[in-house]
Structure formats: structure tokens, C-alpha cells
Amino acid sequence: MTHDHDLVLRPTEAQTRAALNPPPGRNGGDLVVETLQGLGATTVFGLPGQHALGMFDALRRSSLRYVGLRVENNTGFAADAYGRITGEVAPLLLSTGPGALTSLAALQEAAAGSSPVLAIGSQIPVAGLGGGRHGYLHELRDQQASFRDVVKSVHTVRTASQIPSAVAAAWQSALTAPHGPVWVEIPQDVLLAETTLPVVTAVDATPHEVVPRPELTAVAADLLTRAERPAIIAGGGVVRADASGKLRALAERLNAPVVTTFGGKGAFPWEHPLSLQSWLEDRHTTDFLEDADVLLVVGSGLGELSSNYHTFKPRGRVVQIEADLGKLESNHAALGIHADARIALSALLETVGERPDPAAPERVRRVLAAVRERIDGQELTLEQDVLAAVRAALPDESPSFWDMTILAYWAWSAFDARRPGTMHSAQGAGGLGYGFPAALGAAAADPTRPVLAVSGDGGAMYSIAELASARQHGLDVTWLIVDDGGYGILREYMADAFGEATGTELARPDFVALAESFGVPGVRTSPERLRDDLAKALAEPGPSVVVLPAVLRMFAPTHLG
Numbered sequence: 001m002t003h004d005h006d007l008v009l010r011p012t013e014a015q016t017r018a019a020l021n022p023p024p025g026r027n028g029g030d031l032v033v034e035t036l037q038g039l040g041a042t043t044v045f046g047l048p049g050q051h052a053l054g055m056f057d058a059l060r061r062s063s064l065r066y067v068g069l070r071v072e073n074n075t076g077f078a079a080d081a082y083g084r085i086t087g088e089v090a091p092l093l094l095s096t097g098p099g100a101l102t103s104l105a106a107l108q109e110a111a112a113g114s115s116p117v118l119a120i121g122s123q124i125p126v127a128g129l130g131g132g133r134h135g136y137l138h139e140l141r142d143q144q145a146s147f148r149d150v151v152k153s154v155h156t157v158r159t160a161s162q163i164p165s166a167v168a169a170a171w172q173s174a175l176t177a178p179h180g181p182v183w184v185e186i187p188q189d190v191l192l193a194e195t196t197l198p199v200v201t202a203v204d205a206t207p208h209e210v211v212p213r214p215e216l217t218a219v220a221a222d223l224l225t226r227a228e229r230p231a232i233i234a235g236g237g238v239v240r241a242d243a244s245g246k247l248r249a250l251a252e253r254l255n256a257p258v259v260t261t262f263g264g265k266g267a268f269p270w271e272h273p274l275s276l277q278s279w280l281e282d283r284h285t286t287d288f289l290e291d292a293d294v295l296l297v298v299g300s301g302l303g304e305l306s307s308n309y310h311t312f313k314p315r316g317r318v319v320q321i322e323a324d325l326g327k328l329e330s331n332h333a334a335l336g337i338h339a340d341a342r343i344a345l346s347a348l349l350e351t352v353g354e355r356p357d358p359a360a361p362e363r364v365r366r367v368l369a370a371v372r373e374r375i376d377g378q379e380l381t382l383e384q385d386v387l388a389a390v391r392a393a394l395p396d397e398s399p400s401f402w403d404m405t406i407l408a409y410w411a412w413s414a415f416d417a418r419r420p421g422t423m424h425s426a427q428g429a430g431g432l433g434y435g436f437p438a439a440l441g442a443a444a445a446d447p448t449r450p451v452l453a454v455s456g457d458g459g460a461m462y463s464i465a466e467l468a469s470a471r472q473h474g475l476d477v478t479w480l481i482v483d484d485g486g487y488g489i490l491r492e493y494m495a496d497a498f499g500e501a502t503g504t505e506l507a508r509p510d511f512v513a514l515a516e517s518f519g520v521p522g523v524r525t526s527p528e529r530l531r532d533d534l535a536k537a538l539a540e541p542g543p544s545v546v547v548l549p550a551v552l553r554m555f556a557p558t559h560l561g
Contacts, residue, residue, distance in 0.1 A: 027191065027193055031195060034200035044091040052122040072094055079091070085442045085446055089171050093121075098138060125187050126158060129158075172206070172208075176208045227355070231276075232295075236264045258272075261280060264278075277413075295316055310331070320332075321339055390534065401434065404456075439453035457482070470543035511545060
């Protein structure tokens with residue numbers, strides 16, 4: 001009896017000849033690059049370092065496109081965005097010690113945002129491994145230990161023959177739901193040593209599907225069909241699974257109002273009659289969700305931001321669909337369904353019944369009206385006008401990447417993403433410096449549409465070096481910098497908590513002149529001119545900078561009692 005896999009494993013005559021006569025001059029770095037190509041990679045991000053030169057030299061002999069940034073952390077942010085935009089693995093090549101460690105904050109954001117980043121770092125030579133103090137450059141006692149708490153999986157290589165299997169296993173791990181960053185490390189001498197191993201060709205690393213248990217989806221469908229006041233919270237897992245269409249079909253069949261989390265922006269149409277939009281940091285929304293007798297949570301762990309800072313206390317039955325097993329019932333008791341959002345929503349659509357509820361749109365309208373009345377009573381016209389100008393200037397298909405800044409905090413709740421997967425922020429891990437380098441990664445992923453980055457002046461200083469990268473690679477990113485002279489949100493937090501702020505005021509450069517010194521056009525704008533200046537910058541190819549001097553304020557929170 002012949003099995004299919006026997007046929008797959010049998011080499012052709014041409015493959016046999018090529019395997020017996022590999023080209024000369026190859027090393028361990030070539031095995032890395034060949035494996036990436038065999039897995040389907042077309043673009044790699046990175047920053048060279050002494051121990052990693054074997055990989056970077058091998059790039060010269062490959063068809064892979066290399067996008068290099070100037071700081072490892074920024075390179076990691078760019079790879080993160082590439083993974084978010086394409087849904088494909090983003091290879092990230094790093095050096096040992098300081099180079100590797102500098103990427104950790106970016107990998108933490110990739111983990112929080114479930115972005116499939118394959119970080120491949122070098123190591124000191126094999127003879128120096130094992131925790132001894134040999135004095136090698138960049139030496140760490142246990143480099144892997146620094147990554148284990150951040151990435152999904154760690155893969156080690158100690159010989160050239162291990163490289164293809166280790167890289168393929170890491171690739172599969174990164175793409176298995178929930179997506180996430182993974183770490184591979186390879187010693188310097190293994191990367192540099194000449195190899196006579198055959199050229200790596202096609203490699204199979206098909207990710208495992210996370211399929212729901214049918215008895216659980218049957219119970220969930222019954223609960224939702226019989227519910228009197230169902231509601232849905234849609235998280236980032238819906239966007240990553242490309243399940244927004246199925247979410248809409250389910251919501252309309254059930255007449256269930258939908259709120260999207262900040263990571264799930266665009267998962268449900270903003271102006272739909274059942275859309276509660278994204279006002280999760282508002283007590284009116286929280287009260288509405290608490291009153292649901294059946295609450296379906298899809299692709300969200302109901303963490304701090306999604307639960308209005310853990311003030312959300314559901315009174316009805318919760319059904320939670322989540323690909324990350326560790327997030328199931330981590331904050332609220334629920335019927336926990338471990339599954340990819342798309343597969344689980346498909347299962348529900350097969351069995352859930354029609355649920356007429358003509359009053360549902362009116363309940364949604366009343367909640368949104370109450371939210372609007374609360375915001376309008378706080379004299380925040382400037383902030384709303386600025387956000388509206390950004391929305392008007394940005395093409396619907398263009399992705400935007402938001403740093404941790406006051407305008408981004410507004411956007412989490414109030415910005416219409418228009419399309420799934422077009423609004424991204426650093427709200428997962430919450431580190432500064434994400435917006436601009438992430439936007440560069442998105443522009444590398446899809447050069448057919450302009451990309452917007454939004455930063456404050458404090459966050460912008462983390463990424464100034466990447467103006468050189470944007471110019472060098474000709475990446476079509478417009479960078480909006482809201483200059484308020486400091487860490488604006490921290491200034492506001494400290495003033496509210498302690499009466500005055502400490503350490504939040506910043507000297508900063510003339511951002512327009514600085515951009516122009518890199519050969520990047522810049523313009524200083526005003527709230528009144530912002531829409532036109534931003535639209536003009538987005539319409540011009542290549543990188544550009546728009547600076548808005550403005551002090552913005554946050555709307556009052558509702559979670560403090």
C-alpha cells in the first residue's frame with residue numbers, strides 16, 4: 001500500500017542530481033536563507049552584527065529582499081507590522097547580546113499583538129556555550145533565558161544540519177494560532193562554517209489549525225439563539241483570522257450589538273445599526289455589556305483596556321472564543337472555546353438560529369448618544385477636530401500605526417478604521433516608539449498604498465534614526481508628530497494624581513528641519529490646516545513628516561469611581 005507522504009518524500013531525478021552536487025562556497029548562513037526561501041519568505045528585516053555576518057553574507061546570494069533599519073528594536077517593530085499586514089511570517093535577523101536584547105521590547109509588542117515574527121539571532125561560538133565565563137564579545141550566560149518569557153517558542157541550533165528543521169519548526173510555531181514571535185539562535189561558527197549539505201528546497205511547515213470542540217459550539221449556539229439580550233465583543237483575533245465577514249453575518253442573524261476592542265478595530269462596520277463602535281473606556285458601554293444575558297467574546301482575553309480597567313462585571317452568561325489557551329477564562333468565568341475565531345464563527349453560523357429583535361438598533365443608538373453627550377460636555381473640541389482631520393485625510397485602504405500618545409488614546413475609542421486590519425497601535429505591550437518604524441514595515445509589505453504613522457514628540461525621539469531608513473528604502477510613510485513639548489499623557493496622569501508632573505517636560509528638535517536634513521520633506525501645520533497638509537503629504541510618494549504643535553487632553557475616565 002502506498003501512502004501520499006511516501007510520494008512526497010521521493011526525490012525527482014533532478015533533485016537527486018542537485019543534492020549530490022551542491023554549489024561550492026556555501027555556509028550555515030546559506031542554509032538559513034535557503035530555508036526561509038523554501039518556506040515562502042520574500043522579505044527579511046534586520047541589522048547586521050559581527051556574529052551574524054554569515055547570515056547577512058548569504059543574503060547577497062539569495063533573492064530575498066533585505067530591509068534594514070538603524071536600531072534593533074525599531075527593526076522588530078517593522079517586522080511586527082509586516083506580519084500584521086501580510087499575515088505571513090516576518091523574518092528578523094539579529095546579532096548576539098546587545099543586538100538581540102535591544103529587540104526585546106518589539107518582540108513583547110509582537111507577542112501582545114499576536115504578530116508572527118521569526119527572530120533569528122546569532123550566538124557566540126559553540127566552544128563558549130554552556131554558561132562559562134570565556135570572555136567572548138557579546139557573551140551572555142544564557143541568552144535564551146532573556147527571550148523565553150517574551151516569545152512563543154525558543155529553538156536552538158548547534159550544528160549546520162539542525163538549521164533547516166529548527167527554522168521550519170519556528171516558522172510553524174509563529175503561524176499557529178495565536179500567531180506570535182519566536183526565537184532561533186545559531187552560533188557564529190556554525191553560520192560561518194562551509195557546508196556540503198544539499199541546497200534546501202521546499203520546506204513544509206504548515207501551521208496547526210485550532211479547531212473548536214463541536215459540543216461546545218453547539219451549547220454556545222443554543223445559548224445565543226435563546227438569548228433575550230445578546231451582545232458581542234470582537235477582539236483582535238477576529239481581524240487576524242480574517243473573520244470580520246462571518247462576525248457580521250452572525251451579529252445580523254442574532255440582532256446582537258457589537259463592540260470592538262482597541263485591537264479589533266475594523267472587525268465590525270463602524271456605522272452599522274448594531275455597532276457600539278469602540279467606546280470600551282466608557283461606563284455607558286460597560287453597563288450595556290454587563291446587562292447582556294449572553295455575551296459572546298471573540299478573539300479577546302478581556303484584559304485591562306477591554307474591560308474598562310477591570311471594572312466590567314458581567315451578570316449574564318459569557319461565551320469566550322479564544323485561540324490563546326492561556327486567555328480562556330483568565331478574567332471571567334465563561335463557556336471557554338479554544339479555537340481560531342474564523343473556524344469557531346463558521347461553526348456557530350451553521351447551527352445558530354434566527355433571532356428577530358427590531359429594538360436592538362435603538363438600544364445601540366441610545367448608548368452611543370449617551371457616550372456622545374458625556375464627551376461633548378468636556379469641552380474637547382480641539383481633540384475631536386484633530387482626529388476628524390486625520391480620518392478625512394487618510395484614504396480608507398491605507399493602514400495607520402499609532403504610538404503611545406494622547407491622539408492614539410482618542411483613536412482607540414473614537415477612530416473609524418473603515419477596514420479590518422488598517423489600524424494598529426502599541427496598546428498590547430504599551431511601549432514607546434512603535435508608530436514610525438512599524439509604518440515602515442507596513443510600507444515594505446505593501447508599497448501600493450501610503451501609510452500613516454502617528455507619534456507624540458516624546459515617542460518620536462525613539463525613532464528619529466529611522467528617517468534615514470525611510471529615505472534609503474524610499475518607503476511611502478507620512479509621519480504625523482503631535483508636538484506638545486513632553487510626555488503629554490504622563491504629564492496629565494501625574495498632574496491628576498500628584499498635583500504636578502515630574503520628568504515629563506522635554507527639549508526637542510525642530511522636527512521639520514531635522515526631517516529635511518535627512519532629505520525627507522517636512523511641514524509645520526495647525527489644527528485648521530491639518531487635513532489639507534496631511535492629505536497632500538499622503539498623496540506624495542516617499543517619506544514625509546507633518547508636525548502639529550498642539551497640547552491635547554484626554555476625555556475623563558469612567559473607571560475611577
